[in-house]
Amino acid sequence: MTQAPTPTADTVRRLARTLLKDGAGDGGAASAAGPGVRPVTEGPAPAAWWVGTRHVLRLAPDREVSARRRREPRLRDLVRPYVPVALPAGVAQAEWAPGLLCTLDTRLPGGTAEEHTVSAVGETDLAGLLTGLREVPARQAETLGVPRVSPRSLESLRRAAAEAAERLAAADEFDPVRLKQLTPPAAVQLAAQPGTAVLVHHALTGGHLVVGADGRVRGVLGWDAAVVGDPAEDIAGLALAVGAPAAVRAATLAGYGARPCLRGLWLARCDTLTHLAEALTGGTTAPPLLRTRLRRAWEPIMLERVTDLRAADETP
Numbered sequence: 001m002t003q004a005p006t007p008t009a010d011t012v013r014r015l016a017r018t019l020l021k022d023g024a025g026d027g028g029a030a031s032a033a034g035p036g037v038r039p040v041t042e043g044p045a046p047a048a049w050w051v052g053t054r055h056v057l058r059l060a061p062d063r064e065v066s067a068r069r070r071r072e073p074r075l076r077d078l079v080r081p082y083v084p085v086a087l088p089a090g091v092a093q094a095e096w097a098p099g100l101l102c103t104l105d106t107r108l109p110g111g112t113a114e115e116h117t118v119s120a121v122g123e124t125d126l127a128g129l130l131t132g133l134r135e136v137p138a139r140q141a142e143t144l145g146v147p148r149v150s151p152r153s154l155e156s157l158r159r160a161a162a163e164a165a166e167r168l169a170a171a172d173e174f175d176p177v178r179l180k181q182l183t184p185p186a187a188v189q190l191a192a193q194p195g196t197a198v199l200v201h202h203a204l205t206g207g208h209l210v211v212g213a214d215g216r217v218r219g220v221l222g223w224d225a226a227v228v229g230d231p232a233e234d235i236a237g238l239a240l241a242v243g244a245p246a247a248v249r250a251a252t253l254a255g256y257g258a259r260p261c262l263r264g265l266w267l268a269r270c271d272t273l274t275h276l277a278e279a280l281t282g283g284t285t286a287p288p289l290l291r292t293r294l295r296r297a298w299e300p301i302m303l304e305r306v307t308d309l310r311a312a313d314e315t316p
Helices: 009-019 063-082 120-135 138-143 154-170 174-183 184-189 232-242 244-253 258-283 288-297 300-306
Strands: 037-039 050-052 055-059 090-097 098-108 196-201 209-211 217-222 227-229
Touching: 009 037, 009 050, 009 055, 009 090, 009 098, 037 120, 063 090, 063 098, 063 120, 063 232, 120 196, 120 232, 120 244, 138 196, 138 227, 154 184, 154 217, 154 258, 232 244, 232 258, 232 288, 244 258, 258 288, 258 300
Parallel strands: none
Antiparallel strands: 037 050, 050 055, 055 098, 090 098, 196 227, 209 217
């Protein structure tokens, strides 16, 4: 496996200058030394950098991510006509290290769902996104190399989450009684239904939702993780990004029934428990975002109070 070197501002600046053809079109931030660059997030080896005011440069850390990002521009072109939100446009691609891809994309204006609260109107934007993904021809996505993946077993996730909940209880992080709402029979009833696979973004994190100050969802990033599979995974992602009630309202507006909504909710809840427990292993300090996601996913929703799973709407 290729070991990715540590990127530096000089490395990124040289790459950006080449990809922008000596700084042309960089939004006025170029100088004789090249366009202005800065990491999107802080860290020892940032993988995404702002380039001027109009572009973002992403550095793939390995060959697997490189392969996904090579197909990403074509997938975005396939998806774009079906969704009501903006998607980045690809500007250029190149290798930044042997076998490792870097991609220069247009920057979408706005903040993230971690910075701005999604409004009620923004929830309709998310509903339009889920509706559009369901309408994208799955076979066309697969011809681009998007993999088809099987639905996860909610019962397996429930068992792992139950163990994680006990560890979190010992650390005074979670009351495991709350997980008892998801009984083994309920987990079986919430299994993914046959014939419901659609194009799934599969990474609808708060950082991938571009949100305006008015709460509207203006764009969606991070399409390299897309798969053809269980639509409840995107409902789960939204529960972590914007909270369970907003995620379920958006999914309901998109035409999803009680079963996929509740399945997505419990996928998210089980994931938050296992991820937080893993992060706390060995007495390490968990990132605050993991606790935020747990809080969001476990927000109560009216649907779980009124739905009899045996008679749940099975609208895919």
